[in-house]
Amino acid sequence: MNKAVFFDRDGTLLIELGYLTHPSRVAPYHFAAEALRMARDHGYLLIAVTNQSAIARGYLSEADLAVIHRRMQDIFGEARAELDAIYYCPHHPDGTVRAYRKKCDCRKPGIELGVQAARKFDIDLKGSFLIGDKETDLLFGSGLGMTTCLVRTGLGAPEEERLGGEGLKDSMVFDNVLDAVKWITREDGCSR
Numbered sequence: 633m634n635k636a637v638f639f640d641r642d643g644t645l646l647i648e649l650g651y652l653t654h655p656s657r658v659a660p661y662h663f664a665a666e667a668l669r670m671a672r673d674h675g676y677l678l679i680a681v682t683n684q685s686a687i688a689r690g691y692l693s694e695a696d697l698a699v700i701h702r703r704m705q706d707i708f709g710e711a712r713a714e715l716d717a718i719y720y721c722p723h724h725p726d727g728t729v730r731a732y733r734k735k736c737d738c739r740k741p742g743i744e745l746g747v748q749a750a751r752k753f754d755i756d757l758k759g760s761f762l763i764g765d766k767e768t769d770l771l772f773g774s775g776l777g778m779t780t781c782l783v784r785t786g787l788g789a790p791e792e793e794r795l796g797g798e799g800l801k802d803s804m805v806f807d808n809v810l811d812a813v814k815w816i817t818r819e820d821g822c823s824r
């Protein structure tokens with residue numbers, strides 16, 4: 633079986649913009665490519681899972697999103713850090729686009745996209761990790777049995793404050809995705 637690191641996209645790999653609707657605005661954190669490369673060099677598959685309710689809200693189409701993701705992969709690819717797969721949920725219960733307006737199982741914290749990835753890539757979820765900047769990411773990861781990491785980038789710092797020690801349960805907290813991957817791969821030689 634394979635092991636993987638599941639990455640949230642916005643606020644974790646890409647600078648949080650609210651809604652990212654144009655490829656020209658794809659802006660990875662400056663440390664994101666190194667984090668991806670380090671995880672891959674340690675044998676992890678790199679999987680992004682992102683909630684894209686902007687599609688349900690009519691802000692962009694799935695074709696637009698594909699162009700945005702191609703741009704993101706080009707940027708990471710130049711740094712030898714391309715993701716193995718990108719999964720997204722286009723739905724939202726309050727969406728304005730009828731086809732995408734629904735309460736689905738694939739919007740995080742729903743675990744459906746992780747289940748699909750695990751099946752496709754033969755992933756051992758217990759040996760895998762989730763890195764994200766919101767509680768919904770952590771719930772997605774823990775719901776799949778993964779070890780979960782909250783990052784303070786994006787919406788992460790206020791999320792850490794809101795959740796407090798109790799709410800974070802078993803999640804680790806790091807300043808950013810690179811620090812999280814260093815811990816996952818034990819590059820930093822310490823446990824936190």
Ligand SMILES: [Mg+2]
Pocket residue numbers: 640641642643644764765766786
């Ligand atoms: Mg996020």
Ligand SMILES: [Zn+2]
Pocket residue numbers: 721722723736737738739
């Ligand atoms: Zn969905």
